[in-house]
Amino acid sequence: MRSLQIFALDGVGEINRGDDLVEVFFNALDAGSHRLEHRDVVIVTSKVISKSEGRVVDFDGTDEHRERLIAQESTRILRRRGPLRITETPHGFVNANAGIDQSNTADGTAVLLPRDPDRSARRFRGDVARRRGVDVGVVVTDTFGRAWRNGVADVALGCAGVRPILDLRGTRDAMGRLLEVTEVAIVDEIAAAANLVLAKDAGTPFAVIRGLSDDYFGEGSIAEHVVRAPHGDLFR
Amino acid sequence: MRSLQIFALDGVGEINRGDDLVEVFFNALDAGSHRLEHRDVVIVTSKVISKSEGRVVDFDGTDEHRERLIAQESTRILRRRGPLRITETPHGFVNANAGIDQSNTADGTAVLLPRDPDRSARRFRGDVARRRGVDVGVVVTDTFGRAWRNGVADVALGCAGVRPILDLRGTRDAMGRLLEVTEVAIVDEIAAAANLVLAKDAGTPFAVIRGLSDDYFGEGSIAEHVVRAPHGDLFR
Numbered sequence: 001m002r003s004l005q006i007f008a009l010d011g012v013g014e015i016n017r018g019d020d021l022v023e024v025f026f027n028a029l030d031a032g033s034h035r036l037e038h039r040d041v042v043i044v045t046s047k048v049i050s051k052s053e054g055r056v057v058d059f060d061g062t063d064e065h066r067e068r069l070i071a072q073e074s075t076r077i078l079r080r081r082g083p084l085r086i087t088e089t090p091h092g093f094v095n096a097n098a099g100i101d102q103s104n105t106a107d108g109t110a111v112l113l114p115r116d117p118d119r120s121a122r123r124f125r126g127d128v129a130r131r132r133g134v135d136v137g138v139v140v141t142d143t144f145g146r147a148w149r150n151g152v153a154d155v156a157l158g159c160a161g162v163r164p165i166l167d168l169r170g171t172r173d174a175m176g177r178l179l180e181v182t183e184v185a186i187v188d189e190i191a192a193a194a195n196l197v198l199a200k201d202a203g204t205p206f207a208v209i210r211g212l213s214d215d216y217f218g219e220g221s222i223a224e225h226v227v228r229a230p231h232g233d234l235f236r
Numbered sequence: 237m238r239s240l241q242i243f244a245l246d247g248v249g250e251i252n253r254g255d256d257l258v259e260v261f262f263n264a265l266d267a268g269s270h271r272l273e274h275r276d277v278v279i280v281t282s283k284v285i286s287k288s289e290g291r292v293v294d295f296d297g298t299d300e301h302r303e304r305l306i307a308q309e310s311t312r313i314l315r316r317r318g319p320l321r322i323t324e325t326p327h328g329f330v331n332a333n334a335g336i337d338q339s340n341t342a343d344g345t346a347v348l349l350p351r352d353p354d355r356s357a358r359r360f361r362g363d364v365a366r367r368r369g370v371d372v373g374v375v376v377t378d379t380f381g382r383a384w385r386n387g388v389a390d391v392a393l394g395c396a397g398v399r400p401i402l403d404l405r406g407t408r409d410a411m412g413r414l415l416e417v418t419e420v421a422i423v424d425e426i427a428a429a430a431n432l433v434l435a436k437d438a439g440t441p442f443a444v445i446r447g448l449s450d451d452y453f454g455e456g457s458i459a460e461h462v463v464r465a466p467h468g469d470l471f472r
Contacts, residue, residue, distance in 0.1 A: 006239065147384075148469060149424065154425065166436070183387045189428040193425065
């Protein structure tokens with residue numbers, strides 16, 4: 001039986017610039033009497049990455065200020081409707097309002113996306129290995145809207161130690177034919193799965209997934225492997 | 237601690253028109269010594285729904301035949317590139333080649349999407365309740381490409397007993413402000429999570445998720461709640 005376990009960590013307080021996120025994570029882990037295992041995947045919401053990295057700005061809540069922040073945090077606006085902008089960010093993400101977020105941050109402030117979420121994930125992973133001697137994968141997540149379907153879902157903005165795309169090319173189906181659908185964005189499926197335990201409580205920025213297949217682990221980044229190049233994209 | 241468990245069921249053979257899928261599911265469950273629990277969610281791939289409902293057609297593998305099938309199974313073509321068509325289906329799904337699938341089906345055939353995957357899910361759920369007295373949620377899944385991001389991921393085509401969209405409107409953040417992002421497509425996150433145990437083995441059409449929050453259960457359908465109306469869609 002292939003079986004996964006996913007759990008959220010409780011008891012994480014407010015995160016501020018310069019906080020040692022890995023220490024906060026270890027404290028939450030220990031407080032819940034959890035042990036980290038080799039090949040666990042740790043999910044970290046981008047919001048606490050941003051806060052610890054000082055990506056919080058003053059924001060007066062006006063449309064004018066939002067427009068200025070969106071202009072600063074995006075490279076292109078794909079669509080407009082009312083105050084909503086569908087933006088392309090410097091990372092190549094397509095999202096709403098450049099990912100600028102007013103929830104769960106101090107009044108008069110907004111949280112911006114991390115500058116390089118893959119790097120943040122690599123750093124987190126390296127720190128976990130150094131301090132606890134455990135080799136985990138790390139996925140930095142955020143909540144995005146989607147084309148064609150209602151509702152938001154979590155996706156990966158950065159990763160480390162995880163293969164973002166599982167390449168099944170060369171795999172044969174039960175009838176012995178080569179599979180047509182060959183590249184599965186498992187890193188986004190990991191992000192979505194973690195949100196099932198995180199969605200209802202914005203105060204919980206960490207989840208752990210245990211039991212993922214060995215071949216989900218390896219090298220790769222969101223920037224290089226998941227972001228679709230604009231020129232190859234039918235919907236930009 | 238909020239914690240989820242996800243497991244796949246092994247030992248499911250080929251499914252044919254008229255097969256009793258719920259019996260096949262029970263047999264796989266019993267063979268693996270699993271017990272179904274109240275408020276488990278059962279994930280069923282759309283391919284076995286289609287096969288059991290006879291949605292398999294002759295297909296000679298030529299581009300001409302594919303074009304004819306796509307024309308028959310779609311209401312609109314949004315984009316074209318080489319042999320790829322991004323289609324809108326009668327259900328309102330936006331996908332590649334109207335979801336017509338040649339993998340894991342007999343040579344010379346292709347599998348079409350179920351006509352009404354919400355109805356298929358409701359029927360499956362009703363049968364489970366009748367025969368085993370257990371109230372489960374059911375999600376019928378398929379693998380779709382996405383705009384802006386490489387790789388495919390599983391989404392929900394139909395559901396029963398599960399709230400497809402978790403509405404957090406009225407929920408306040410840790411600072412006491414109303415949340416901005418309010419509607420989470422948990423049904424698609426369930427589909428994605430299940431694919432983490434299903435992706436590598438197309439012979440396994442069933443997974444079970446245990447431990448989902450009570451308020452993820454309720455009424456709703458993919459057709460009504462998840463499919464975005466074309467006129468409100470910025471990318472159609």
